[in-house]
Amino acid sequence: xxxxxxxxxxxxxxxxxxxxxxxxxxxxxxxxxxxxxxxxxxxxxxxxxxxxxxxxxxxxxxxxxxxxxxxxxxxxxxxxxxxxxxxxxxxxxxxxxxxxxxxxxxxxxxxxxxxxxxxxxxxx
Numbered sequence: 001x002x003x004x005x006x007x008x009x010x011x012x013x014x015x016x017x018x019x020x021x022x023x024x025x026x027x028x029x030x031x032x033x034x035x036x037x038x039x040x041x042x043x044x045x046x047x048x049x050x051x052x053x054x055x056x057x058x059x060x061x062x063x064x065x066x067x068x069x070x071x072x073x074x075x076x077x078x079x080x081x082x083x084x085x086x087x088x089x090x091x092x093x094x095x096x097x098x099x100x101x102x103x104x105x106x107x108x109x110x111x112x113x114x115x116x117x118x119x120x121x122x123x124x
Contacts, residue, residue, distance in 0.1 A: 002027060006035060010110050016042035016090075017097070025107040032108040038062065038090060038098040047087040051104045054081040059099035065089040074098065 002023070010021045020035040036055070038044070056079045064072045064080050067087050072080060082088065092098040 002029075012111065016044045016092070019102075021108065021110055023107065024110045026110070027107070030105065030107060032102075032104040034100075034102045034104070036100045036102050038092040038100065040092050040097050041094045042092050044090045045087075046090055047085065048082060048104070049085050051106060051108070052081070052083060052085070053102055053104050054079060055100040055102045057098065057100055060093060060096045062090065062092040062098040065091065074100075 004022055006020055006022075010024065012019045012021060014036070017037040017039045019037075021032060022035065023029050023031065023033040025032070038060075040060075055074075057074045057076050059076060061076075062074045064074055065088060066072075074080065090098075
């Protein structure tokens with residue numbers, strides 16, 4: 001059994017916020033579970049070519065925008081899943097942070113972070 005509190009997990013500055021990584025590859029579960037903070041007013045160009053991701057909003061608001069320009073509001077109680085390695089923009093509301101519980105499969109090793117200083121989608 002694995003039991004961890006948020007103050008004892010690996011915390012990574014992922015580019016536009018913090019990713020508190022509760023489960024990693026070394027834990028042998030086959031997936032990663034994170035508590036992710038997206039800073040208010042940020043827009044991140046993201047793509048996961050090596051992982052599938054599902055995110056469940058627990059606080060704040062924002063939106064996910066696909067490559068065709070379709071916007072999907074993200075508020076507490078809303079889940080989105082990137083089931084086709086979808087490139088997307090993750091946008092946090094200008095007035096509040098967005099907080100997501102995220103699951104990645106296969107699991108992350110732990111040090112992954114995004115490079116948001118490019119016009120391309122940041123990937124890992």
